[in-house]
Amino acid sequence: MAIGGFLKHYIVTCxxxxxxxxxxxxxxNLGCSKGFEGNKSSVIEIASTSQGDPKxxxxxxxxxxxxxxxLSLESAEVxxxxxxxxxxxxxxxxxxxxLNGNTDRKLTEAPFIYRVNLVKKExxxxxxxLATFKNGKTAEAEITVNPQLAGSGGIDPSCMTNASxxxxxxxxxxxxxxxxxxxxxITYGQDVATVQSYxxxxxxxxxxxxxxxxxxxxxxxxxxxxxxDSAGTYKYKxxxxxxxxxxxxxxxxxxxxxxxxxxxxxxxRFYAEGKRxxxxxxxxxxxxxxxxxxxxxxxxxxxxxxxxxxxxxxxxVYIHELGHGNxxxxxxxxxxxxxxxxxxxxxxxxxxxxxxxxxxxxxxxxVLGEHFFNSMEGMPGRNVLQNHNLTGTSAFSSxxxxxxxxxxxxxSLLWEMYVHPAMSHLDxxxxxxxxxxxxxxxxxxxxxxxxxxxxxIAQFDxxxxxxxxxxxxxxxx
Numbered sequence: 001m002a003i004g005g006f007l008k009h010y011i012v013t014c015x016x017x018x019x020x021x022x023x024x025x026x027x028x029n030l031g032c033s034k035g036f037e038g039n040k041s042s043v044i045e046i047a048s049t050s051q052g053d054p055k056x057x058x059x060x061x062x063x064x065x066x067x068x069x070x071l072s073l074e075s076a077e078v079x080x081x082x083x084x085x086x087x088x089x090x091x092x093x094x095x096x097x098x099l100n101g102n103t104d105r106k107l108t109e110a111p112f113i114y115r116v117n118l119v120k121k122e123x124x125x126x127x128x129x130l131a132t133f134k135n136g137k138t139a140e141a142e143i144t145v146n147p148q149l150a151g152s153g154g155i156d157p158s159c160m161t162n163a164s165x166x167x168x169x170x171x172x173x174x175x176x177x178x179x180x181x182x183x184x185x186i187t188y189g190q191d192v193a194t195v196q197s198y199x200x201x202x203x204x205x206x207x208x209x210x211x212x213x214x215x216x217x218x219x220x221x222x223x224x225x226x227x228x229d230s231a232g233t234y235k236y237k238x239x240x241x242x243x244x245x246x247x248x249x250x251x252x253x254x255x256x257x258x259x260x261x262x263x264x265x266x267x268x269r270f271y272a273e274g275k276r277x278x279x280x281x282x283x284x285x286x287x288x289x290x291x292x293x294x295x296x297x298x299x300x301x302x303x304x305x306x307x308x309x310x311x312x313x314x315x316x317v318y319i320h321e322l323g324h325g326n327x328x329x330x331x332x333x334x335x336x337x338x339x340x341x342x343x344x345x346x347x348x349x350x351x352x353x354x355x356x357x358x359x360x361x362x363x364x365x366x367v368l369g370e371h372f373f374n375s376m377e378g379m380p381g382r383n384v385l386q387n388h389n390l391t392g393t394s395a396f397s398s399x400x401x402x403x404x405x406x407x408x409x410x411x412s413l414l415w416e417m418y419v420h421p422a423m424s425h426l427d428x429x430x431x432x433x434x435x436x437x438x439x440x441x442x443x444x445x446x447x448x449x450x451x452x453x454x455x456x457i458a459q460f461d462x463x464x465x466x467x468x469x470x471x472x473x474x475x476x477x
Contacts, residue, residue, distance in 0.1 A: 079119075079419070084112040084129045084141075096130040115421060118364050119385070151258055153200035160235055165199035167234040167250045172362065173314040175370035185305030185374040186313070189242030196238050196247070200254050208232065211253040214274050215260060218253045220245035220282040221298075248281040248312035252299070255315035256322055262361050263326075266429035271329035271436065272322060281312040288372075290317045292324035294333070305374035314371035316358045323357030324350060330436035334443075339401030342392040342476070344410065344445030347403035352410025352445075353436065359384060359415055360429060366415070382408055384415040391476035392445055409475060410445050416471045417452075423467050431455050431464075446477045 084095050084107070095107040097114050107114060116127060128142040151171070159168035171177040174186050178195045186192060204213040211218040211226050211234075219225055223245030228234055236246040256279070264270040278296035286300025290311050299312040299321075311317050327334075327350055339345035359366035369379035377383070382404075392409050399405035418428045431452060438451045449472045456464045 079115050079117050079425070082114045082116055082127055082129075084114065084131065086131065086139075088133075091133050091135065093132045093134045095132070098128045098130075100126050101128075119419075121364065151198075151200075152203070152261075153198050153254070155197050156199045157194075157197050159197045159199040160193075160237070162199060164201075165233070165235070166202045167200050167236075167254070168196050169198050169200060169247060169251050169254060170196060170313065171198040172255075173316065173371035175374065175376065176365075181374050181376060182305075185307045185309070186371075187307035187309050189239060191239040193237065193239065200250075202234065202250075202254065203257055211249055213253075213257070214276060215272075216253060216256060216277050216279050218249045218279045218281060220249055221280045222282045222284045223249070226250060245282040245310060245312075248299070248310040251315060252279050252281045252297075252312050252318055256318055259319050259322060259357065259361050263357065263429070263433070266360060266426060267433035268430055269433050270326060271433075272325040275325070275329060277322070277325060279318065282310050286311075290321055292321045292328075294328070297321045297325070302372050304372060309371075311372065314369065316362065316368055316370075317372065319358050319361055320354045320368075323354035326357065327353055327436050327439070330433075331439040334439065335441045336403065338403060339396070339406045339444075341401070342396035343447075344392055344406050345401070345403070346439065346441055346443045348401075348406035348445060349410050349439060349443055349448065351403050351407025352412075352414065353432075355382060355384070355407065355411035356414040356418075356432065359411070359418070360432075363418075363425075381405070382411070384412050387412040388416065388474075391474075393476050406445070410448075413445065413471055413475045416474060417464075417467055420467045420471065423464060427460060427464070430459065434459070445475070449477060 086092055089110050089112070092110070092112070093108075095112050095114075097104045097107060099116070105114065112129075114127075114129075116125065118125075124144055126142055126144050128140065130138060130140045132138050153165075153169075153171075155171060155177075156162055156165070159165055174192060174195055175181055177198065202211075204215065206212045206214070209227060223243065226234060226236075226244075226246040226249040229236070234246070234250055236244070236250075238247045241247050260270045260273050264273065280296070280298050282301065283298050284301045286298060288300065288302055288304055288311075290297065290299045297318055299310065299318060301308050302311045334346045334350060336347045336350065337345070339348050355368065358368060366384050367376070367378040368382045370376060373379060381387075387408060390409055390412050392406070395406055395409045414432060417423055418425060418432075434455050435448070435451050438455075439448075443451070449468060452468050453465070456462055456468060
């Protein structure tokens with residue numbers, strides 16, 4: 001069992017232009033974008049007109065800020081690369097960058113690319129570039145970006161009455177949606193109307209009468225089969241859901257469908273796609289657990305916070321479990337037993353890569369298990385944001401070869417490669433998916449380095465060798 005995070009996407013909403021130095025008044029060309037598709041960039045150009053400054057010729061100069069790796073709203077990244085360009089970039093001496101008014105790095109070499117870290121950012125971010133030209137002139141440009149929740153739905157307080165939606169669920173889980181814990185913990189039939197406001201359209205349904213597609217069939221062993229209401233929608237209030245588990249079924253169907261779409265968009269493949277996986281959103285005989293049984297997913301009842309509720313209210317749980325299924329369809333059935341040494345084993349790899357599925361979907365806040373533990377910190381020991389210094393040796397010394405314990409090392413290793421400054425997020429997503437199909441029973445965390453090295457050579461001409469070396473060394477391999 002494992003658990004997952006919070007995701008937003010940033011879109012350009014406005015730009016402020018100021019008069020700087022001796023440049024006179026700026027002439028503004030602005031094309032604001034609602035979002036990004038593929039690898040399009042949203043370029044905002046600011047042209048300036050010289051006022052006859054004696055330090056330099058009367059030549060037009062421009063500064064533009066653009067997101068280089070713009071993705072759709074369903075697949076936001078942990079960072080965005082901002083490129084600062086000019087009509088005469090060769091004449092730029094340096095560019096001073098700042099975030100929300102705080103001075104940050106100075107760029108001194110072309111191409112002038114600045115990576116904005118988006119991990120755990122929830123408020124608007126102002127990115128400013130102050131360019132100094134070799135002739136002493138300066139030009140400034142600023143963009144304001146606002147967070148948007150990733151996924152194809154949207155938070156709408158009027159969700160239940162808005163005909164645009166098929167259902168109203170939680171954004172990722174009730175804790176992440178609320179941005180705070182419940183006191184006491186959420187339980188069956190609780191009135192959470194102010195939080196159950198993530199409006200969705202149900203995609204890929206084989207029919208309008210059940211939660212079934214080519215990917216999943218969702219039901220509840222200890223509940224009732226979710227069917228449309230009299231209006232033909234699935235708008236069920238959690239306060240009236242006790243004994244039914246309709247909301248948990250909707251959560252499972254929607255978020256696993258999103259998982260396939262997001263990871264396939266990033267990596268080009270999802271091995272478990274089209275496998276008609278059966279999913280039980282509530283089996284009360286399974287306490288504080290969930291599992292992939294080789295064919296489907298079983299989600300139990302969580303009681304850890306003190307009051308019972310469905311494990312399936314946390315999207316991160318079944319995103320992790322479907323990660324096990326994805327690896328099985330990529331690599332076949334692999335052994336699942338404790339690791340005999342700090343080198344790790346295939347069982348630890350399996351757990352770690354399943355955790356990383358959660359990080360790929362909820363890249364900007366990959367915390368695991370907020371609902372499960374009724375905690376903003378989630379599951380102890382499994383937060384990749386806190387495991388930077390975790391090594392195979394330290395994990396094995398503290399917890400032996402237990403697969404979840406050692407799996408935390410592998411999840412951290414994958415995360416550190418993913419967020420490395422020299423790594424393209426999309427390239428690593430592809431590398432990650434390709435490596436799943438190359439794993440065997442003899443794979444260990446230590447020897448998986450050779451797998452990544454071979455993919456790096458075959459797919460990326462060896463450009464990420466330094467990243468792979470650095471991260472495996474960081475983890476003690």
